Amino acid sequence: MTGLTFDWAGVLGGLPLHWLATGFLTTVCVTATGAALATLFAVPVLGLRIGPPGPGRWTAVAFIELFRNTPLLVQLLFWYFVAYGLLPRGWRDWINEDHGWAALPGGVNLATPEFLAATWGLGVFFAAFLAEELRAGLLAVPKGQREAALSQGMGSWAILVHILLPQALGNAWQPLVGQYLNLMKLSSLATGIGLAEVTYQVRQIESYNSHALEAFAAGTLLYLGLSVVMESALLQFGPRRRGAR
Amino acid sequence: MIEFRGVHKRHGDLHVLKGIDLSIARGEVVVVCGPSGSGKSTLIRLINRLETLSEGEIVIDGQATAGWRGRRLQALRTRIGFVFQQFNLYAHLDARSNITLALRKVLGMPAVEADARADELLARVGLADKAGAFPSQLSGGQQQRVAIARALATRPEILLFDEPTSALDPETIGEVLAVMRELAHSGITMLVVTHEMGFARELADRILFIDQGTILESAAPADFFRAPAHPRAQRFLRQLLSPLHEAVE
Incomplete structure (x- = not known):
């Protein structure tokens, strides 16, 4: 090999192009479902974490510490190789059946053990991070506003929903966007459990025709492009922070 | 309309209010003053239950409110307006x-x-x-x-003010006091914790002087400013009205 010469023909055509396209579609899907699941899980985790001291709060703290302080790759391997095997036989059989409704163009199927383990793993891992970012955003709301709302006769739930959370979201939006971008990028680790996303497909091209340079360059550009689009969309349509007080 | 009966407030070892007995009539404008840490904020925060009583009773419109919770407490709070030092x-x-x-x-x-x-x-x-x-x-x-x-x-039938002008630039104090003056004339019951002695002199029906958790003086403004009965109140007024001429203690 003499220096950096790109030969895109081995990547942008035929089977490799098809692989890249389906890999990209898979990355987008696992990111979207993982992010949705993480957001969904973050709500009760946050609720318990800021709730009264007791078993609820301890559970939330344990959840957060466990998932934030162990490697995501190890967690994915656990969900795929250990936890999946512990599911009831009937569930696994059902997952392994053909599900037309879960099939996307290009042979991408969402009802597979790999996709489900990756979505679940990303969901619980990032729920812990999202909950902590939101909690920091909540703590940044001046305590006087809570007192003002109390003195107007508002209850705890109304205060949380109408005063604290909207401001917490505004305060924490930048770091939250960072977490959603991390989720997208770390979905590449799901290649370790055989999910056919971008990284997996890039390595497949490399072993298929040895166009490693072009394959990795294409993969990098796909991640970069997705990242830029996600970031600008999230910042554009996300809540904005109103100046303090 | 508002009655304090033997009210005590403790924060751990700190005895903030030590047996307050006080009765405020409907439509009365009462100014509460005293040195910082005297318990004056706590006094008004007890009325709408931003603080809870340690002992005694607060009776509003003939009803003791200490045990009220949930919707009943929320309904009480909608009848009481509260204005904070930091606006909030x-x-x-x-x-x-x-x-x-x-x-x-x-x-x-x-x-x-x-x-x-x-x-x-x-x-x-x-x-x-x-x-x-x-x-x-x-x-x-x-x-x-x-x-x-x-x-x-x-x-609300009652308005509580907790040092409403203390966080303001001097040139904006007037506009807030003007609004408060209009309210004082409107017949609403007002309790105002403030160091604005001009407001107190002109608009209060009564001035309470609190020090170390006790009401030392409760008097009409004319009497309070002319000849405060308690030596602590005399010293407080001197410091407030001419801080430059008061020797450092």
Whole structure:
């Protein structure tokens, strides 16, 4: 090999192009479902974490510490190789059946053990991070506003929903966007459990025709492009922070 | 209308209020003054239960409120407006929404009606043109006037002020005091913790002087300013009215 010469023909055509396209579609899907699941899980985790001291709060703290302080790759391997095997036989059989409704163009199927383990793993891992970012955003709301709302006769739930959370979201939006971008990028680790996303497909091209340079360059550009689009969309349509007080 | 009966408040070892007995008539304007740490903020925060009693009773309209919780407590709080030193406006809402939030979420008032009420209140505090402004876009005096309008939203019978001008620049104090003067003349019951002796002299029906958790003096402004009975009150007044001439203790 003499220096950096790109030969895109081995990547942008035929089977490799098809692989890249389906890999990209898979990355987008696992990111979207993982992010949705993480957001969904973050709500009760946050609720318990800021709730009264007791078993609820301890559970939330344990959840957060466990998932934030162990490697995501190890967690994915656990969900795929250990936890999946512990599911009831009937569930696994059902997952392994053909599900037309879960099939996307290009042979991408969402009802597979790999996709489900990756979505679940990303969901619980990032729920812990999202909950902590939101909690920091909540703590940044001046305590006087809570007192003002109390003195107007508002209850705890109304205060949380109408005063604290909207401001917490505004305060924490930048770091939250960072977490959603991390989720997208770390979905590449799901290649370790055989999910056919971008990284997996890039390595497949490399072993298929040895166009490693072009394959990795294409993969990098796909991640970069997705990242830029996600970031600008999230910042554009996300809540904005109103100046303090 | 408001009655304190043997009220004590303790924060751990700290004995903040030591046996307060006090009766405030409907429509009375009472100014509460005293050195910092004397318990004057705690005194008014007990009335709308931002603080809980340690001992004694607070009776409002003939009913002891100490055990009230949930909806009953929320209903009590809608009858009492509270204005804070730091304004405490909801930072993510504009002036109008700051006022309408409780109307809609607590009283269940339809949005159109709540908006009309908010605009009427903003006009009353001289801020009709600021309905769409966010707190960060308003001066301290304007924020405090929005906060007063917000406190008035649920048509309270009692207004509590906790040092409403202490966080303001000197040139904006006047606009807030002017709104408070108009309120004092409106017949609403007011308890005002303040060091604005001009306001006290001109508008109070009664002045309470508190030190170390005890009411040392309760007098009409004329008597209080001419000849405060208690030596501690005499010294406080001297320090407040001519701080330069008071020897460092």
